[in-house]
Amino acid sequence: MSLKPTNATASGPIDRLRLWLGGSYAPYLYIAPFFIVFLAFGFYPLAYAFQLSFTSWRGAGIPEFIGLENYTFLLQNDFFWNSIFNSAVLWVLIVPVQTLMAIFIASMLSRPLWFRSFFRVTFLIPYLVPLVAIAQVWLILFDSDFGAINTLLGAIGIEPIGWLTTGAWAKPTMALLVFWKNSGFAILIMLAAIQNIPLDVYEAAALDGANGFQKFFRITVPLLRRSISFYVIIATLGVLQMYAEPYVLTEGGPYNSTMTAGYALYRYTQNLDLGTGAANSFLLMIIVVILSAVMLKMMSGNDED
Amino acid sequence: MSSQPLKKLSRRDMLKLLGIGAAGAMMPSLGSRILAQGIEPVGEITIWDRAGDLFQVIDAAIPAFNEKYPDIIVNHQAFETSELAPTLVSGVNVPDGAFIEDEFQGTISQHLLDITEWMQPYVDDLVNYKVAVNTYDGQIKGIPYDVDPAMLFYRADILEENGINIDDIVTYDDLIDAAVKLKEANPEMYPIHMETTPGLIVLWVSMLANQQDASIIDANGELSIETDEFLNIMNFIKKAIDADVANMSSFVQPGDIAACDQDIQVFYPWAIWFNYQVDALLNESRGKWRVAPLPVWSENGARTASMGGSSFVIPAGGANPELAWLFYEYMMLTVEGISAAFGPNEIYPGGITTVIPAYKPAFDVHLMENPESLGGQDLYTFATELVNEIPSNYYFPTWYSQLADFLGANVQRLQAGEITPEEVLSRSASEIRSNLMR
Numbered sequence: 001m002s003l004k005p006t007n008a009t010a011s012g013p014i015d016r017l018r019l020w021l022g023g024s025y026a027p028y029l030y031i032a033p034f035f036i037v038f039l040a041f042g043f044y045p046l047a048y049a050f051q052l053s054f055t056s057w058r059g060a061g062i063p064e065f066i067g068l069e070n071y072t073f074l075l076q077n078d079f080f081w082n083s084i085f086n087s088a089v090l091w092v093l094i095v096p097v098q099t100l101m102a103i104f105i106a107s108m109l110s111r112p113l114w115f116r117s118f119f120r121v122t123f124l125i126p127y128l129v130p131l132v133a134i135a136q137v138w139l140i141l142f143d144s145d146f147g148a149i150n151t152l153l154g155a156i157g158i159e160p161i162g163w164l165t166t167g168a169w170a171k172p173t174m175a176l177l178v179f180w181k182n183s184g185f186a187i188l189i190m191l192a193a194i195q196n197i198p199l200d201v202y203e204a205a206a207l208d209g210a211n212g213f214q215k216f217f218r219i220t221v222p223l224l225r226r227s228i229s230f231y232v233i234i235a236t237l238g239v240l241q242m243y244a245e246p247y248v249l250t251e252g253g254p255y256n257s258t259m260t261a262g263y264a265l266y267r268y269t270q271n272l273d274l275g276t277g278a279a280n281s282f283l284l285m286i287i288v289v290i291l292s293a294v295m296l297k298m299m300s301g302n303d304e305d
Numbered sequence: 306m307s308s309q310p311l312k313k314l315s316r317r318d319m320l321k322l323l324g325i326g327a328a329g330a331m332m333p334s335l336g337s338r339i340l341a342q343g344i345e346p347v348g349e350i351t352i353w354d355r356a357g358d359l360f361q362v363i364d365a366a367i368p369a370f371n372e373k374y375p376d377i378i379v380n381h382q383a384f385e386t387s388e389l390a391p392t393l394v395s396g397v398n399v400p401d402g403a404f405i406e407d408e409f410q411g412t413i414s415q416h417l418l419d420i421t422e423w424m425q426p427y428v429d430d431l432v433n434y435k436v437a438v439n440t441y442d443g444q445i446k447g448i449p450y451d452v453d454p455a456m457l458f459y460r461a462d463i464l465e466e467n468g469i470n471i472d473d474i475v476t477y478d479d480l481i482d483a484a485v486k487l488k489e490a491n492p493e494m495y496p497i498h499m500e501t502t503p504g505l506i507v508l509w510v511s512m513l514a515n516q517q518d519a520s521i522i523d524a525n526g527e528l529s530i531e532t533d534e535f536l537n538i539m540n541f542i543k544k545a546i547d548a549d550v551a552n553m554s555s556f557v558q559p560g561d562i563a564a565c566d567q568d569i570q571v572f573y574p575w576a577i578w579f580n581y582q583v584d585a586l587l588n589e590s591r592g593k594w595r596v597a598p599l600p601v602w603s604e605n606g607a608r609t610a611s612m613g614g615s616s617f618v619i620p621a622g623g624a625n626p627e628l629a630w631l632f633y634e635y636m637m638l639t640v641e642g643i644s645a646a647f648g649p650n651e652i653y654p655g656g657i658t659t660v661i662p663a664y665k666p667a668f669d670v671h672l673m674e675n676p677e678s679l680g681g682q683d684l685y686t687f688a689t690e691l692v693n694e695i696p697s698n699y700y701f702p703t704w705y706s707q708l709a710d711f712l713g714a715n716v717q718r719l720q721a722g723e724i725t726p727e728e729v730l731s732r733s734a735s736e737i738r739s740n741l742m743r
Binding site for chain 2: 058059060061073077079136139140143144145146147165166167251252253254255256259264267268270271272273274
């Protein structure tokens with residue numbers, strides 16, 4: 001088989017196919033491994049899960065087709081909406097502040113600074129520490145009776161707070177863990193983006209009399225919008241899929257107040273309620289696609305500006 | 306051992322053997338029948354055991370199994386128990402045998418081999434409760450590993466200092482009265498442990514229900530939590546909280562350990578495996594704890610119940626179920642195997658002190674040294690005598706693992722004073738019916 005373009009006339013179906021493909025099979029052979037792997041491990045599981053979402057199946061026997069019942073069940077289900085609400089609150093608590101803080105710190109770290117390397121490493125360390133280890137630290141710090149935080153607050157006369165045992169505080173406490181752990185990653189992305197901004201832009205702004213505040217909001221932030229969009233999308237996905245944090249910290253409690261969308265999905269699949277779990281995952285996917293599309297639209301809108 | 310030439314035990318051989326029902330009835334086990342037929346079991350089995358000490362203990366006992374069955378190669382693998390269900394559903398790399406917690410067996414019972422016939426010779430030798438929870442639709446699906454009787458762990462030193470005799474704590478009301486007395490003398494105390502993790506709340510409530518011969522579902526699979534037995538439990542929780550004697554904490558978590566070591570928690574109604582926390586995690590109070598039977602809910606009521614427990618299952622999709630059965634038959638249904646798995650070994654020089662076997666003939670062998678964590682109390686004799694009181698009328702629903710999201714969450718609401726005991730049960734029943742039993 002020739003992998004080179006040919007000028008031969010299309011005498012047979014194979015030749016006609018080759019001509020239709022642009023005269024050569026080679027490019028298609030080169031990209032074929034990706035598509036084979038994607039079809040086997042990406043598309044097929046997705047299609048299978050989609051099919052499952054219309055069935056009642058606990059992993060044994062023949063799945064029973066039940067139409068849209070799983071979707072209607074979930075859309076009318078308090079447990080499902082509670083998990084979405086919890087994830088939305090966590091998003092509000094984590095993503096905006098974390099993104100702004102990451103831009104600010106990255107901006108600081110991109111300047112000549114004493115111990116700059118030390119700070120860069122220090123901010124990244126929490127991201128590299130296993131979540132389970134951090135969760136244990138959190139449990140010790142935020143224990144309502146023996147934790148260091150309440151001990152410190154007690155020293156200034158503040159009553160003990162049930163950080164992980166009350167509905168009001170469990171979400172913020174878990175958000176703080178995610179915030180602390182993942183901020184290093186956000187800073188890393190912003191730092192890389194800031195370092196790509198040409199210095200002469202800042203020099204020109206300085207010549208025009210711009211101060212540091214103006215440079216930050218008129219140059220740095222606008223030129224980071226692609227990175228900001230990227231990080232916000234990644235962080236949004238992370239919050240919606242968040243599973244390990246509630247699993248190790250609260251098991252979704254108290255009273256399901258930290259039951260995130262990802263953890264709720266896990267609870268269905270753990271119980272081998274696979275049809276409902278599959279439907280839940282597709283509803284989440286729809287939410288993620290909509291949110292991502294909105295953010296991408298905002299980004300492209302800025303580009304047009 | 307047979308001197309016959311080695312011959313592989315095929316499925317056909319197995320069927321032949323099983324067909325010899327009358328002859329088999331004279332023999333105590335499948336293994337004996339195989340050997341009597343001169344068929345030497347040969348092959349390789351893949352056995353999954355929970356990563357950690359269980360894997361190590363069983364691994365150390367495999368040489369003893371191979372002395373009896375030298376031609377069965379055991380490919381022993383450590384695994385996370387959550388891996389079993391997806392493996393069985395996918396049907397790929399299915400092990401020949403695997404460990405599973407009893408409460409999760411119902412979820413995968415359809416994937417498991419019916420081993421009723423093989424188990425029949427041993428049923429009378431097993432703790433009744435374990436046979437019940439391994440039975441689904443009349444079919445035995447698991448070989449019991451351990452039984453975990455619940456008991457009242459208490460601080461002997463604190464009770465003595467405060468003039469409280471443990472023998473006077475007969476009922477749960479007595480327990481609260483004793484806790485109130487302790488609280489009055491020591492205001493910093495919250496003497497009774499009150500579990501706060503949703504999953505463990507469900508396990509704990511299930512145990513307290515089992516003690517009253519009740520369970521989440523009845524024999525017909527109907528939800529049975531709106532009953533007097535469950536209301537007793539919720540009222541006990543509320544009464545302890547209202548009396549300000551309940552310590553809200555989570556088993557093995559830092560706050561719970563501190564509460565034990567700092568003389569805040571005095572009573573811990575829990576399964577025998579609380580001794581893990583006493584032995585391995587407590588520093589100050591290790592050796593000061595003792596065990597007594599649980600308080601009773603009514604006169605002549607059971608003084609114990611089961612909390613947790615595990616078994617081994619043989620997946621229907623495994624390659625060598627017969628050989629896997631021989632493995633478990635030896636390990637869990639002979640005193641020799643039980644001794645190797647539970648008794649003193651490299652991993653536990655004093656024997657396992659957190660569970661006891663479910664195979665009653667092994668009760669005559671004192672498999673654990675009296676634990677120092679309990680001041681040298683004879684835990685093995687205490688537990689093996691108590692275990693026969695566990696009510697066996699117990700059924701795990703297939704959706705047990707998701708109960709934490711409803712019953713567990715509502716008990717948390719009760720603990721927070723948001724709802725009443727009656728509301729816990731009515732609300733949980735409604736949510737379970739609409740979410741888990743639809």
